[in-house]
Amino acid sequence: MEIKSVALLGAGAVGSYIIWGLSKLPDIRFGIIAEGSRAARLRDEGCSINNVTYHPQVWSPQEAKGVDLLIVALKYGALPGALASIREAVGPNTTVMSLMNGVDSEKIIAGAIDSKQILPALIKIASRHDGNGVRFNPEKTIGIVFGEAQAPFESERVLAIEALMRSADIHIRHTDCINEEIWCKFRLNVCNNLPQAVIGAGLGCYRDSEHMRAIKEGLRRELEDIAAAKGIDMSKCPASSGRGSAVPPSVRYSTLQDLDAGRHTEIDMFSGALMAMGKELGIPTPYNEYTYHIIKALEEKNDGLFDYSGQNKENTCAR
Template identity: 50%
Template sequence: MQINSVALIGAGAIGAYFISGLQEKLGRNFCVVAEGERAERLRRDGLVINGNRYELNVVSPKEAHGADLLLVATKYAGLPGALPEIRAVCDDHTIVMSLLNGIDSEEIIGTVVNPSQIVYSLMRIASHRVGDSVNFDPERTDGLYLGEKGSPKESERIRAIEELCKEGGLRYHFVEDIIADQWAKYTLNISYNLPQAVLGVGYASYFDSEHVMFISKKLEEEVRTVADAYGIRFRPLENTRERYLPSVQFSTLQDLNARRHTEIDMFCGVLMKKAAEKGVPVPYAEYTWHLIKALEEKNDGLFDYT
């Protein structure tokens, strides 16, 4: 099996990683799927990645139909709206890979394509987007983690994706238990992404303040308890002060600072739903959900009383 054509939905911070690695290798066989004003903007402005401007091959979902591989890298809130595009791009042979954070995007995509076409994956990258410019440190980027749901074996299509990444200079890692790894990443997101967003502080705060770390650990405990209720267990989190620069801000704080709505529904919202299905209390997650929602309302001007 060989992957010769790739379509990307979502040319943001995650999508930029694959644009930087695959566009030059595949040429016109790599495309960004978009319509309307968004398509016009991407054609006009392109995307600046680590200081280099990329002119994008922007096509409609119909034009991208039958791509060998579809990468889905939308924001979580944008995923429902992208489902018609996903359906239109795919034929029976298209491999679909969701690059979103969280633990349920594959379930959502599986409502419009055959779930057997989906390769489960996650991304580990600290990137920052301002306007049409995305920056990430290639040396600190772990890249793509992928595997087959319910199987520890490296399938033919997994090897084809790995070969594509290798040729494009993208980092990749095969995972024998991708579901457990997704939950581990999900736990990391909730426990290290959200406390700093509420407080408006950099990454090093977790190691400089026992209070920030206390909040992080309580959120981690709640995610692990919910995962355990579903029979999912995963390794201890691996985070050190040296992993990122002290001032690094993750996606939720970036969104709040840019006055954008966050992915809090994907983080705490999904956790609260799954916890409720198992009767597991998650008070720290619920409190954090309300805090982030209130900060979004503040950014929207709801509290501008003067």
């Protein structure tokens, strides 16, 4: 088996790593799936990645139909609306790899296509938006971790995708415990991504504040209790799976980046999902419930809900 055609759905911070790598391979048919104004913008402006503008092909889902590999790198909130495009682009021999955060994107995608075509995966990359572009350090990027959910783990498609990505200088590693690794990445996101977003501080806050470490620990305990109840043995993951890319203490992860930019976050995929699983399993999730609601309130603040300027002032009393 050889991968000769690849389509990408989602050209943001994660998708940019794929564009950066695959655009250098002359023998691979590669394109971004987009429609309407987004497609026109990609054709006109391209993608700015590490101060270089790339102009990959832009395809409709119909033009991408039957590609060997479809990579989904969307924001969580965009996935339900993209299921029709995924269904249209996937052919009988297409492998689908989701590089989205969270633990349920594969399950959502499986509602639109044959679940056997999905190859579970995750990505670890410290990228950031820089003006109209994206920046990351290719050398320090951990990259893609992926694998079959059950044996044989070194399947034909696993080896073909690994060969493709290595030829593109994309860091990649296959594993025989991919579900556990996805949950380890989920833990990293919930515990490192969310608390800093609440206070608006760089990643160094966990090093410098016992209070931030206590919040992080509370979120971790709830997540690990739920994982254990679902039969996820996170001890199977190598020690490296619990770490992200080396970054300075000033780094602001994706949730805080979204709030800084006035965008809605992926909190539903993080604490929202854990709250739902906790309710189903009878496991309390007070740290995640608070985190969920405070970040939702910060989104409302960005939306202008709490802008009371110009409203008639009413007398208030403090008691």
